[in-house]
Amino acid sequence: MNTTKKDIRALSLHELEAYFSSIGEKAFRARQVYEWLWNKNAHSLADMTNLSKSLREKLDEHFIINPAEIHVMQRSIDGTIKNAVKLHDGNVVESVMIPTSTRTTACVSSQVGCSLDCTFCATARLSRMRNLTPAEIVDQVVLIDKQSREYHEKPLSNIVFMGMGEPMLNYPSVTEAIRKITDEKGLGMSPRRITVSTSGIPKMITKLADENLKVRLALSLHSAIESKRNQLMPFSIKFPLSDVMESLQYWYLKTKSRITFEYIVWKGINDTDEDIQALVRFCKKVPSKVNLIQYNSIEEGGYNQASNQITERYIQLLEKNGITAKIRKSRGEDIDAACGQLANKH
Ligand code: SAH
DSSP states (O other): OOSSSEEGGGSOHHHHHHHHHHTTOOHHHHHHHHHHHHTSOOSOGGGOTTSOHHHHHHHHHHEEOOOOEEEEEEEOTTSOEEEEEEOTTSOEEEEEEEEOSSOEEEEOOSEESOSOOOTTOSGGGSOOOEEOOHHHHHHHHHHHHHHHHHHHSSOOOEEEEOSSSOGGGGHHHHHHHHHHHHSTTTTOOOGGGEEEEESOOHHHHHHHHHHTOOOEEEEEOSOSSHHHHHHHSGGGGGSOHHHHHHHHHHHHHHHOOOEEEEEOOBTTTSOSHHHHHHHHHHHTTSSEEEEEEOOOOOTTOOOOBOOHHHHHHHHHHHHHTTOOEEEEOOOOGGGTOSTTOOOOOO
16 A cells, blocks of 8 residues: 555545646646546556646656455355455455346445444444445445346346445445446446435434435334334433424425334244334325334344234235235355445455
8 A cells, every 4th residue: 555645536626627737737637537536447557548648747746546355255056146346455345236137226335343332233233334435335346346247147236225334323434425426427337326324313304305315215113112113222311203204294395205114023022913003103204114124143142033924914904004015035145245244254
C-alpha cells in the first residue's frame, strides 16, 4: 500500500475538475477520468488511453487506485457464489452473487463487521472495524457483475444491501455508491433494482427518504412486539417501534414505494397468533409486504426455525388481511453465504 499518494476515487467529479484546472488542463479531462473510474472501472491510471502519456504519468505521481479484489471465491451447489473481498488495507468483507432463472442479485456489504448486536446474526459477532468507501461498495458490484456474465451468462440485475454491516450507519458511502451505480456516467443501473435493508434507524430512514434516490427499502422487523424485538435486536431499545413506523410512513409519503418487512419465524420466540396479529397491525399502518426469510443457523445460535405449519399460518393470516407475504428460501447455505451467515471464516 502506498500512503503518500491519494486515492483518486475519493475525489468527486467537481474535485477532479478543480484538480485538472489547477494543473492547466481542460475540464473535459476530468469527465474522461471520471468515466474511466466509474463506468469502465479502470484499475490502473495507465489504462486511461485517451489521456496523453505525460498526463497519465503526472496523475501517477499524485494518485493511486486501490481496487478491492477477490481473495477467496466459493461456489454453492445451487449456483450462489460467495466472495471474500480483500480491501487495500488487508480487511476482508463478503459479498454474494445469487442467480435465479430471471435475474442475478448482488448482496453487498457496507461495513467491515457490524456495530449492531442482533442475537441471531453471525456478522454481529464481529465488531465493526470500519466503514467501506463508496469505491469499495462499487467494486463488490462490479466483481459480481463480471461473475454473473461469466457463470450465469447474464449481467447483474439487482442489488441488495444485505451483506455485512448496517447501511444506515455508513450513510455517506452508501448513498454515494448508489449515485455512482445509478449515474449514467457510472454503471447506469436502475435505482428501482436496488434495495437498502436496515435494522431500523428512524432518523436515517427519514434522511434517505429526502434523498430522492428512488431505491427500495427493506426493514428487518422479526417481531412487531416491542419487548420481543428488543431482545432479538438489543440496540433497538434506543429506537421505539412507534418512531420506526413514523419514519416508514414518512418514507412512503415521500417515495410512494412500498416497504418490505423481513421477518424470521423462530420456534418458541414469535410463533403464536399473538405475534401474527401484532405483525398484521403493524403492516396495516403503512403500504408494505412481508418476506418470511428462512433462518440460517449460526454457531451457538440457540435459535430454531419454526415449523412450516406456523409459517403457513403467518401467510394465511397476513393474506386474509390483504397483506402480501412470501417465503424466501435461503441460498448458498452450504458455503455459509446465506443471510446472517457472513462472518469471515477465512
Ligand atoms: N443490517 C442490515 C443489513 C444486513 S442483515 C439489516 O439488518 O437489515 C440482512 C438480513 O439478514 C436482515 O434482514 C437480517 O435480519 C437477516 N439475518 C441476519 N441473521 C440471519 C440469520 N441467521 N438467518 C437469516 N437471516 C438473517
